[in-house]
Amino acid sequence: MGGDFGLPVTIPAALAFCDRQPDVRLLLTGLPDQIEARLAECGATASQRERLTIVPASEVVTMDDKVEVALRRKKDSSMRVAAAQVRDGLADACVSAGNTGAWMAISRFVLKTLDGIDRPAIAKAIPNQAGRKTVVLDLGANVDCTAEHLLQFAILGSAMMSAVGHVERPSVGLLNIGEEAIKGNEVVKQASELLRASSLNFHGNVEGNDIYKGTVDVIVCDGFVGNVVLKASEGMARLLGGFLKEEFTRSFFSLLMASVARPVLNRFRGRVDPRRYNGASLLGLRGVVIKSHGSADAHSFEWALRDAYDAVSTGLLAKTTQAVQQLTRVQDATATAATAPATAAAPAAVAPSPVPSAAPSAATPAATLETSTHGDNA
Numbered sequence: 001m002g003g004d005f006g007l008p009v010t011i012p013a014a015l016a017f018c019d020r021q022p023d024v025r026l027l028l029t030g031l032p033d034q035i036e037a038r039l040a041e042c043g044a045t046a047s048q049r050e051r052l053t054i055v056p057a058s059e060v061v062t063m064d065d066k067v068e069v070a071l072r073r074k075k076d077s078s079m080r081v082a083a084a085q086v087r088d089g090l091a092d093a094c095v096s097a098g099n100t101g102a103w104m105a106i107s108r109f110v111l112k113t114l115d116g117i118d119r120p121a122i123a124k125a126i127p128n129q130a131g132r133k134t135v136v137l138d139l140g141a142n143v144d145c146t147a148e149h150l151l152q153f154a155i156l157g158s159a160m161m162s163a164v165g166h167v168e169r170p171s172v173g174l175l176n177i178g179e180e181a182i183k184g185n186e187v188v189k190q191a192s193e194l195l196r197a198s199s200l201n202f203h204g205n206v207e208g209n210d211i212y213k214g215t216v217d218v219i220v221c222d223g224f225v226g227n228v229v230l231k232a233s234e235g236m237a238r239l240l241g242g243f244l245k246e247e248f249t250r251s252f253f254s255l256l257m258a259s260v261a262r263p264v265l266n267r268f269r270g271r272v273d274p275r276r277y278n279g280a281s282l283l284g285l286r287g288v289v290i291k292s293h294g295s296a297d298a299h300s301f302e303w304a305l306r307d308a309y310d311a312v313s314t315g316l317l318a319k320t321t322q323a324v325q326q327l328t329r330v331q332d333a334t335a336t337a338a339t340a341p342a343t344a345a346a347p348a349a350v351a352p353s354p355v356p357s358a359a360p361s362a363a364t365p366a367a368t369l370e371t372s373t374h375g376d377n378a
Contacts (some may be wrong), residue, residue, distance in 0.1 A: 002061065002079065002098020003294045003301075007038040010097065013301035015039075018048050020302075021309060027091055029055045030078040057081040061102045063294060070102035071109060079103055083110035086287040093288035093308040095279070097296050103289075104141045104282065111287040114321055116328040119145075120284035121153045122223070122291055123160055124230075124277065130214030135161050135170075137220060139280055140227035141291075147190035150174070150220050154200055155327045156283040156320070157218035163319030170217035173206030175225060181205065187222075195220075199330040234274040241269060279304030281311060284324075288317050 003009060007030075014026050028035050032054050044052070057078040061070040070077060079098055085091035087110050096103050100122075108120055123137035135157045142149060154172045161170035174192055176184045181192060183205065195202040203216045208229065211219055221229070244265065248258035258265065270276070278300040282289040288311045292304035311317070 002063075002096045002103075003292065003296060004063065004097075005295075005297075007034060009296060009298050009301050011035070011038040011042050012298040013305060014052070015042055015044055015048055016298065016302050017305040017309075018051055020306075024309065025051045025053070027053050027055050027082075027085055029057050029081045029085070030060065031058070032056050055081055055085065061099050061106075063099050065099055065102060067101045067105045070099065071105050077106070079106045080110060083107050083287070083289070086289070087111055092312040093290060095290040095292060095301075095304050095308050097292035097294050097301060097304070100140055100291060100294070103291055107282055107285055107287075107289045111285045111289070113284050114286060114324055116324060117152050117156065117284040119149055119152070120282045120289075121156055122226070122280045123157060123283045124280040125160075125165070126211065126233075126277065127271075128212050128214035132214055132217075133165065134211055134214060134216065135165070135218045136211060136226060136229070137218075137283065138223040138226050139230050140223045141282065142223040144224075145187065145222040147187050147194055150187070150191035150222065151194045151198060152284070154195055154198070154202075154218065154220045155324060157220060158200055159320045159323030159327060160281070160283060160316070161217045162323050164314055164316060165217065167217050169201045171201050171203045172218045172220060173203045173210060173216035175211075175219050175221035175229075176205040176207065178207065179205045191220075199327065199333075237272045237274050240272065244268075275300035276303055279307030281307070281316065283320065286317075286321075288312055 011028075014028065018024060018026060035054050039049070039052070057076055057080075059074040059077040061074055061077045061079050065074070070079065074080070079096055079102060082091075082094040082096065083106055086094050094107075104120060104122075113120060119142050121138035122141045123135055124139055125133040125135050128134050137153050137157050138145070145153075154174075158170045158172060161167045172195065174188065174195060176188055176192075178184075181189075181204070184192070188205075192205065206215055206219060210216065211229065211233075248254050248261075248265075275297065278293050278296050279290050282291055288308060290304055290308045290311070292301050296304065
């Protein structure tokens, strides 16, 4: 039910995804009558309907709802019901294009965060000029962050790159207005000091153009900056596409050249189409949660569903949980070693807390052949 367009986008995307992934079963949460009507309008076939299950929800979180309204008053919203399916082991992942703040708060409340993580962060692997990918986070879940939060985001990003990108010691950069250590606001400066003292492979400050250069494997920033970067990048991609179209339609000769260059142009359009990069992981939770753009069309939302499928297929949650635990242990050991001389007389006062056990894997059975990707009225 979520997003700027709701069912006219999510239902066609769900049907297209069913056709693409025959091993998938989708749970659609929301108002049953509206979902049934939209399925009929889209001409859902009997084979598609066999793999679609409607899970009733009596309330819908709107894009204008405040977080406290979504969390405290709408306790039977499609978002909350979707997250509960993952918590109860009925779905492997959940996807929503709805209100970002509400989706983050509800997912955090229902699924809880991993041990050692205070807040989840939206992360996405973005292609770079080096032919690899750069994980950027946070992309909009946390507008106001402390230095400690940025350190935790760096741990999450490093864990994701290690788990999915198979990079042994990912390099981490802190997004700033300059490479010099003296630049940035106080939060960024404090975060830089924490990162330098941590066990992470901290490269130092990086600038906006380093995102696409591939200077580092992971780039960390607060959600305000990250969301601006994301939207500016999407706007630039569309601008370049528009410029190319204008130039190739400027004259008859240009149109002739465009017909010759069509295969190259189609490949270029596919590589820079921002819809292909829709769907970002909400890292730090005890379940696979994907956030789609609210303005996504059906093609774009289908890519978010694919992102959820890939996250489950690759075991992202289990690998990230393990990597976070390992990094947290090393981080605690480093902090203990650094403070040991000054606290030798009272070691109990600075002893690190034991790392609790990992989140139960039953919530996301990644080995299951039938991936039950749960959408917010997907």
